[in-house]
Amino acid sequence: MVDEKKIWTLLNERFDEFQIMDEFQRAKIVSQILNKTYPKINVPLKSRNVFTLLISVLLSAQCTDVNVNNVTKNIYPKYYKPEHFIKIGQKKIEKLIKKIGIFRIKAKSIYNLSKILITKHNGKVPKTYEELENLPGVGHKTASVVMSQGFGNPAFPVDTHIHRLAQRWGLTNGKNVVQTEKDLKKLFTKKNWNKLHLQIIYYGREYCKARDCFGLTCKICTTCYPNRKKPFIVKKP
Numbered sequence: 001m002v003d004e005k006k007i008w009t010l011l012n013e014r015f016d017e018f019q020i021m022d023e024f025q026r027a028k029i030v031s032q033i034l035n036k037t038y039p040k041i042n043v044p045l046k047s048r049n050v051f052t053l054l055i056s057v058l059l060s061a062q063c064t065d066v067n068v069n070n071v072t073k074n075i076y077p078k079y080y081k082p083e084h085f086i087k088i089g090q091k092k093i094e095k096l097i098k099k100i101g102i103f104r105i106k107a108k109s110i111y112n113l114s115k116i117l118i119t120k121h122n123g124k125v126p127k128t129y130e131e132l133e134n135l136p137g138v139g140h141k142t143a144s145v146v147m148s149q150g151f152g153n154p155a156f157p158v159d160t161h162i163h164r165l166a167q168r169w170g171l172t173n174g175k176n177v178v179q180t181e182k183d184l185k186k187l188f189t190k191k192n193w194n195k196l197h198l199q200i201i202y203y204g205r206e207y208c209k210a211r212d213c214f215g216l217t218c219k220i221c222t223t224c225y226p227n228r229k230k231p232f233i234v235k236k237p
């Protein structure tokens with residue numbers, strides 16, 4: 001038989017850990033700490049124009065921004081338009097980006113999307129999600145980054161890292177990045193999405209690392225959940 005008294009005792013003991021504040025209050029705390037920590041923020045991927053930004057974001061999949069920048073700094077001075085990559089061909093692109101993970105697949109995507117931009121978009125990067133996501137190698141997250149950083153449109157790109165942090169900070173219980181993106185957009189003012197996306201990335205890299213904080217030590221985690229005792233287990237997307 002269920003001992004209701006024990007259940008209520010357990011709930012009361014852990015009430016503070018899970019119910020100190022709601023997600024809107026936590027979102028306010030997150031914004032305050034991030035704005036104080038990063039009042040000014042720079043785009044981590046280096047690019048020459050919107051097209052090279054698109055290429056850099058595509059290259060950054062399963063690769064660090066630092067590695068991408070180290071590779072592209074030797075590419076973009078000479079190759080920075082779709083026609084440049086069409087002219088040199090897929091094999092040459094492979095050689096240029098061989099230090100980046102899954103470089104053959106990425107080289108194929110770069111070559112094919114360059115051809116599509118020339119034949120269907122007059123050599124320009126399209127400005128809609130639908131058209132961007134129809135390009136080879138471009139998913140919703142990549143399209144969101146281009147919309148945000150390339151065109152200045154409000155967007156909230158969510159990858160597995162932001163998904164992890166949003167869960168740790170009690171901003172979502174989403175089981176995937178799609179739901180997490182929806183939840184974050186509800187919690188934060190639209191005009192702040194672009195900056196906030198970058199602030200979260202930097203904070204996660206510096207203070208709330210995947211294999212370090214575990215929801216227990218950084219300022220955001222300890223402020224939102226001061227009584228959390230056990231490492232927080234993230235629901236993987």
